[in-house]
Amino acid sequence: MTNIIPLSELRTQIDAIDQQILQLINQRAKCALEVARTKQAEGETGSFYRPDREAQVLRRIKELNPGPLSDDAAAHLFREVMSACLALEKPLEVAYLGPQGTFTQQATFKHFGHAVKDVPVPTIHEIFQAVETGHCQFGVVPVENSTEGVIAHTLDRFMDSPLKICGEVEIRVHQNLLGKMDGLIGISEVFSHQQSLAQCRQWLNTYLPGVTVTAVSSNAEAARLASLDHGKAAIAGLVAAELYDLNIIEKNIEDEANNTTRFIIIGAQQPASTGLDKTSILVSTGNQSGALHRILGPFAEYGISMVHIESRPSRQGLWDYVFFIDIEGHRDDDAVAKALKVLQNNVKMLKILGSYPKAVI
Numbered sequence: 001m002t003n004i005i006p007l008s009e010l011r012t013q014i015d016a017i018d019q020q021i022l023q024l025i026n027q028r029a030k031c032a033l034e035v036a037r038t039k040q041a042e043g044e045t046g047s048f049y050r051p052d053r054e055a056q057v058l059r060r061i062k063e064l065n066p067g068p069l070s071d072d073a074a075a076h077l078f079r080e081v082m083s084a085c086l087a088l089e090k091p092l093e094v095a096y097l098g099p100q101g102t103f104t105q106q107a108t109f110k111h112f113g114h115a116v117k118d119v120p121v122p123t124i125h126e127i128f129q130a131v132e133t134g135h136c137q138f139g140v141v142p143v144e145n146s147t148e149g150v151i152a153h154t155l156d157r158f159m160d161s162p163l164k165i166c167g168e169v170e171i172r173v174h175q176n177l178l179g180k181m182d183g184l185i186g187i188s189e190v191f192s193h194q195q196s197l198a199q200c201r202q203w204l205n206t207y208l209p210g211v212t213v214t215a216v217s218s219n220a221e222a223a224r225l226a227s228l229d230h231g232k233a234a235i236a237g238l239v240a241a242e243l244y245d246l247n248i249i250e251k252n253i254e255d256e257a258n259n260t261t262r263f264i265i266i267g268a269q270q271p272a273s274t275g276l277d278k279t280s281i282l283v284s285t286g287n288q289s290g291a292l293h294r295i296l297g298p299f300a301e302y303g304i305s306m307v308h309i310e311s312r313p314s315r316q317g318l319w320d321y322v323f324f325i326d327i328e329g330h331r332d333d334d335a336v337a338k339a340l341k342v343l344q345n346n347v348k349m350l351k352i353l354g355s356y357p358k359a360v361i
């Protein structure tokens with residue numbers, strides 16, 4: 001039989017290790033404070049947040065991780081350590097699509113860690129505004145969902161905003177039916193954000209046929225409304241259930257098993273190249289033939305992978321479209337810089353929305 005170590009002995013070991021970890025984390029925090037002093041001495045006045053450096057730190061942790069902790073678990077721990085260190089340097093205010101309990105709040109914490117000051121804002125337009133006016137340094141907005149496609153509001157807002165994309169984060173979205181009731185019987189109305197309703201369309205048709213479905217401004221708002229009326233339910237995340245003290249009537253009711261939403265971080269900053277980046281651009285060709293060929297040609301020529309392309313009406317003329325494109329690489333990388341230069345000459349308008357590190361966690 002293997003030697004079983006007494007619980008008390010193991011706990012003594014854990015206490016000693018915790019003490020060492022605590023000392024090391026504080027040593028790291030002191031270092032971060034020195035970083036802040038250096039940044040100040042160098043005349044840095046804006047945000048001390050460095051998305052490129054954070055991505056490098058987290059990637060390195062994943063590479064170094066000897067286990068048995070998973071690479072993701074290790075990265076999440078360091079995500080929080082860095083978040084606390086940055087809060088010591090200079091607290092960060094981040095606007096997100098509120099109220100509390102939305103998936104955008106979850107995305108904010110996943111990307112920035114929990115030491116950030118999260119500021120709930122009611123609409124995507126106002127998130128852009130909060131960052132444009134300097135009320136918050138960064139904003140988090142949804143940009144596309146694997147089931148429902150792009151969030152048009154977000155893309156359209158980039159047409160006239162000076163803000164840049166400085167990061168991305170993905171959330172695996174589970175939808176749940178929440179309410180004060182105990183089961184499906186007697187539900188008279190279901191509230192949710194229109195995106196979430198669309199993600200659960202088949203489930204609603206199958207299990208709640210004929211029940212009134214009402215779109216509201218956010219899932220958290222839906223949960224709040226459901227908490228006021230025992231006959232009404234909400235579709236939202238589990239955080240909202242906890243926040244509004246609702247029963248979980250049915251879990252994971254999304255129609256697609258891999259329902260994922262991608263969020264982007266908007267701000268004035270332009271992260272440096274990390275070697276694993278994406279660049280988002282906005283292109284207008286005017287209403288000309290061969291437009292798509294003129295756009296895609298330079299990327300093919302320089303061997304650059306296109307990750308996503310989306311067209312939207314330009315709002316400047318009938319059948320005039322703009323293209324939102326995500327490519328692999330950073331605008332300062334040689335091949336990307338050359339391709340963008342050629343593209344610039346091929347099109348009516350090219351706006352680089354940002355180069356940023358690919359999501360690490």
Ligand SMILES: O=C(O)C(=O)C[C@]1(C(=O)O)C=C[C@@H](O)C=C1
Nearest residue numbers: 032035049050053054082085086
């Ligand atoms: O390296 C920096 O510039 C730091 O401010 C330190 C640090 C860290 O804790 O590692 C903290 C915040 C930044 O966003 C990036 C990294």
